[in-house]
Amino acid sequence: MVAAGKLYSWAELAKHNTEEDCWVAIDGKVYDITKWLPIHPGGKNILLLSAGRDVTNLFESYHLVSDKPQALLEKYQVGVVSTLEHPKYVVKSKFYATLKERVRAHFKNTAQDPQSSVATLTRVALVILFQIAMYYVSVFTTTNFLVCCVLALLHGFAETMLAMHLMHDACHAALSHNPTVWKWLGYLFDMMSGASFYAWNHQHVVGHHLYTNVRGSDPDVGEAEFDFRIVTPYTPRLWFHKYQHIYAPILYGLYAFKTRVWDFDAFVRKFNGPIRVNDPQSGDLSFYLLGKLFFVVFRVVLPLAYHDFTKAAIYFVLSELVFGYWLTFTFQVSHIAGNLTFYGTPGKPEEPSEFDEDWAVSQMKTTQDYAHGCVLTNFLTGGLNHQVVHHLFPSIAQDYYPQLVPIVKDVCKQFNITYHIRDNFKDAFQSHIDHLYHMGNDPAFVQLPLSNKNTKKSN
Missing domain, CATH: 3.10.120.10 (Cytochrome b5-like heme/steroid binding domain)
Known part of the structure; x- marks a missing residue:
């Protein structure tokens, strides 16, 4: 009340x-x-x-x-x-309250710190050193074309691990209890990647996590009436969308280029998709600009001093494609699949509606896991093969996700809530491709009307 x-x-x-x-x-x-x-x-x-x-x-x-x-x-x-x-979740279910109590008890009984451990800090230190090492080796140690191509691919992999293990955890305050650590790790990401940690926080933390799969509120599902793909039933289908299951995964590789170019929108237009961007602190703006400068110097100027233009451009593209594909495939398969729920809200300037649903329950409906029990997948995805646990408890370090899965499963069973899990990444990826195909071709996946009275859901 x-x-x-x-x-x-x-x-x-x-x-x-x-x-x-x-x-x-x-x-x-x-x-x-x-x-x-x-x-x-x-x-x-x-x-x-x-x-x-x-x-x-x-x-x-x-x-x-x-x-x-x-x-x-x-x-x-x-x-x-x-x-x-943006839409409001108006129901408070016993599901989330019960789940939080169980998870809280787990950490108390096991005497573990949910935001820090030796493994957590070691993992982050290793990916930072790996990124630095791969940059040095790929740029300065050889000019052999084939070797440099392989090293460029490995550098792209190192960039991805930096994003998965440093940037993503830091933006969720899941690395130590010290806010200074989160802030400076974010600044370090700006410097090492050339992408804005500040812009990402608005897109991901106060956008995607609060309004998962909500058209018009989640920046990750788009809001424009014209888009290169359609993933919700609330966007008009155009003729070329029938091929999106073929071309969209190919275009995902451009994500890294897009991120580094379009993040200026957060500082200029003050929006990241449908999410308002607050004025940055001086450090956010300074490290954003320094990050761009460092990116040009370290990724363009210095490589050109050791490699000719054509080869340097090839190495750059290979590295960025790995970064783009790895990130997008990891994120897309967790939320954009046919067995998951999508929400539609009224178009502006109408007022958004309320969801007659609990936020935590909506996270269960819009998210899927895969490859539980695979330590390698845990590392390669930054723990995001346990996306359900991550969305329910974003500030918990990824090292603990596997421990919490049995608790979430048990509470889901208690409240008769489906926990979406795929056996492996291949199955999760196929579910994403199938969804793209059906959204572009299946007559049953039609545009649904939007009402200013009731928020719509599509399963």
Whole structure:
């Protein structure tokens, strides 16, 4: 039950998104947390990322160990939110409450720290050293064309591991309890990859994770009426989409190029897809610019000093294709498949609807795992073959995902909720290709109407 108080629209809430004036909405209540910023145990950056928006499910999923934050919030309430920028999950099920209790008990009983371990820190250190080593070896140790091609592929693999094990964990505060560590690992990713950690946080943390498979809210499923592919029933099908199961996976390799070029949109237009981007801190902007400069110097200028232009261009493309394919295949197979749920919301300027569903249950419906029990797959995907556990508990280090699977399975059985699991990556990948085919060709997968009263779901 939302307490009475002054009413604020989402547009009014959005104006309070700075360090000097920081408001958030949680469960319909509006809180002025400006004074809490400097004393927040998780640091101010994650709160500034949340500023000016509804972060109900972010708050729920990132506070596993204690219920104390909920009690601390009350004294900061200034009103209630009256309109929605994005759809709201209005049901609070016993499923997630029970699951959180079980997971919390697991870490207490096993005396493990959910955000840190020797294995966690060792893994991150190794991928950083691997990236540096592969860059040096691929650029400076040989000019043999075939050897350089192989080394370029390995460098692309090293870039991918850096993203999977450093960038992804750091953006979710899943590496240590120290917010300074998360921030500087993010800056390090900017410098080593040339892609913006700050822009990624908006796309992934406050976009994709809060609104998984929601058209018009999840940046990963698109919102435009014209797109190179269609993955939800709420986008018009065009003639070329009948071939998307063939050309889309090929185009996925361009993802790395796209990311490094289009992240400027977050700093200029202040949007990442449908997600508003708050003003960056000075460090975010500085390391974004330095990252671009370092990328040009280390990936273009220095290689050209040791290799001719054509060969250097080939090595660059090979490396980036590996990076692009690896990331997109890993992410796409987890959410874009025919057995999963997609949600449609009314088109702007109509107000988004409410979901008559629990957020955690929606994560179970929109996400699938694969290759449980395979240590190699765990490492190569950064633990994201356990995507369900990751979405339910994003701030837990990936090293613990396999331990939590039996708990999630047990609670799902208790509440009669399906846990989507594929035997291996091949099956998961095939489910993605099948979905692309049906979306482009099957008459049953037609565009569904959108209502401004009820949010639609498609299974």
